[in-house]
Amino acid sequence: MPDLGKYADAVLAAYGISLCLLAAVIALSWIQSTRMRRRLEEVEGRSSE
Amino acid sequence: MHLSGRFLPWVAAIAAITLVAGLFWGFFLTPDDYRQGSTVKIIYLHVPTALMAINGWFMMLVASLIWLIRRHHVSALVAKAAAPVGMTMTLIALATGAIWGEPMWGTWWAWDPRLTSFLILFLFYLGYQALWHAIDDPDTAADLTSVLCIVGSVFALLSRYAVLFWNQGLHQGASLSLDSQQHVDNVFWVPLVICMCGFGLAFLALVLVRTRTEIRSRRLQALLLRERMA
Numbered sequence: 707m708p709d710l711g712k713y714a715d716a717v718l719a720a721y722g723i724s725l726c727l728l729a730a731v732i733a734l735s736w737i738q739s740t741r742m743r744r745r746l747e748e749v750e751g752r753s754s755e
Numbered sequence: 756m757h758l759s760g761r762f763l764p765w766v767a768a769i770a771a772i773t774l775v776a777g778l779f780w781g782f783f784l785t786p787d788d789y790r791q792g793s794t795v796k797i798i799y800l801h802v803p804t805a806l807m808a809i810n811g812w813f814m815m816l817v818a819s820l821i822w823l824i825r826r827h828h829v830s831a832l833v834a835k836a837a838a839p840v841g842m843t844m845t846l847i848a849l850a851t852g853a854i855w856g857e858p859m860w861g862t863w864w865a866w867d868p869r870l871t872s873f874l875i876l877f878l879f880y881l882g883y884q885a886l887w888h889a890i891d892d893p894d895t896a897a898d899l900t901s902v903l904c905i906v907g908s909v910f911a912l913l914s915r916y917a918v919l920f921w922n923q924g925l926h927q928g929a930s931l932s933l934d935s936q937q938h939v940d941n942v943f944w945v946p947l948v949i950c951m952c953g954f955g956l957a958f959l960a961l962v963l964v965r966t967r968t969e970i971r972s973r974r975l976q977a978l979l980l981r982e983r984m985a
Contacts, residue, residue, distance in 0.1 A: 708783055710793040713858055720797045720854045721782065724804070724847045728957075731843040735961050739968045746971045749978045 756970060759963050767960040774953030780946040788943075797855045798939075799947055803954035805848035805873070805914075811841030811958060812876065812904070812911040815883075819901035829970065831897035834904065835887055836965035840958055842880035849877060869926040872913035879907035893973070 710717050781799035788795035815837050821830035852870070853863045864870065883903055890896035913920075939947070 708793070710796075711787070713792050713794045716854050716858055717793050717796050720800060720851045721778075723850050723854075724800045727843050727847050727850075731840060731961065734839075735964045735968070739964050742968045742971045742975065746975045746978075749975055749982075753978055753982065 756967060759967060763960065763963050763967075766956055766963065770953060770956030770960045773949060774957055777946050777949035777951075777953045781943075781950060785942055785946060791859060794855050794858055795943065797851050798943065799950045801848055801851040801855060802947060803951040804844040804851070806951060807954050807958045808841055808845035808848050808873070808876065809911050809915050810955075811837050811844060812880075812907060814962075815841065815904050816908045816911075819904040822897050823901050828897075828973070829966070831893075831901070832969040832973070833962065833966050834900065835897075836969050837958075837962045838880055838884050838887070840961045840965065842877065842884070844954070844958065845873065845877040845880055849873060867926050868917035868920065869914060872910050872917050875910045876907065876914050879903070879910060883907065 778799055782796055785796065787793045815834040818830040818834035818837070821827050822834065852873075856865070857863050883900055886900050886903055887896050890899065917926075
């Protein structure tokens with residue numbers, strides 16, 4: 707861990723908030739994608755029967 | 756779908772590697788700035804996300820124009836898919852800018868031309884998504900959001916060039932320039948460029964994932980409608 711001196715709080719807060727927001731948009735996109743793929747496969751399977 | 760499915764894992768993998776490498780380099784391996792101290796490390800988040808916030812809106816503008824002119828449905832879905840990602844980038848840029856501004860400028864926020872136009876851009880991102888969700892007919896929603904996107908482009912442009920138009924703002928000029936006399940020192944510049952590539956590729960990967968989800972959603976709606984009609 708580098709020595710961030712008197713600005714440690716600001717730097718760590720910036721990285722913490724940014725990485726959380728980035729992780730949130732990645733997770734949300736992934737969950738929505740998986741859910742939609744499953745639903746579509748289910749309905750396509752039902753339609754082809 | 757087949758082509759994007761083949762490219763997506765590669766884009767996502769390269770984005771992850773570039774982003775982790777750039778942020779690791781910037782956070783752990785670069786020195787403090789003689790004036791800004793360790794807050795200079797915020798540049799690796801703030802500059803790439805601000806860049807992607809503005810470029811994301813221009814990507815939406817191009818996709819919206821293609822929709823309005825050519826009525827190509829996928830282009831409307833690309834614009835819709837890009838909005839939440841662009842909004843996240845805008846929010847990160849605003850948050851990191853405020854966190855950096857407090858120790859450096861002595862204030863979290865100032866009604867500076869660039870900051871204000873960036874806040875308006877964030878509100879446009881919010882409004883754009885609200886409009887998509889408020890209208891049931893997808894073609895009408897695509898039409899109206901495309902018009903909103905054209906209007907919002909003025910603020911995307913202002914966010915980019917406000918520091919050149921007005922001199923009274925707090926925000927400094929461009930950190931990067933092709934003129935080597937102007938841009939930041941190489942010790943900061945190299946990891947910054949890597950971070951910019953990483954955020955750019957992450958944006959692309961996320962837009963690809965979300966566009967594929969939107970296309971599947973359209974197909975699902977069509978199949979459910981066909982089931983109901985049968």
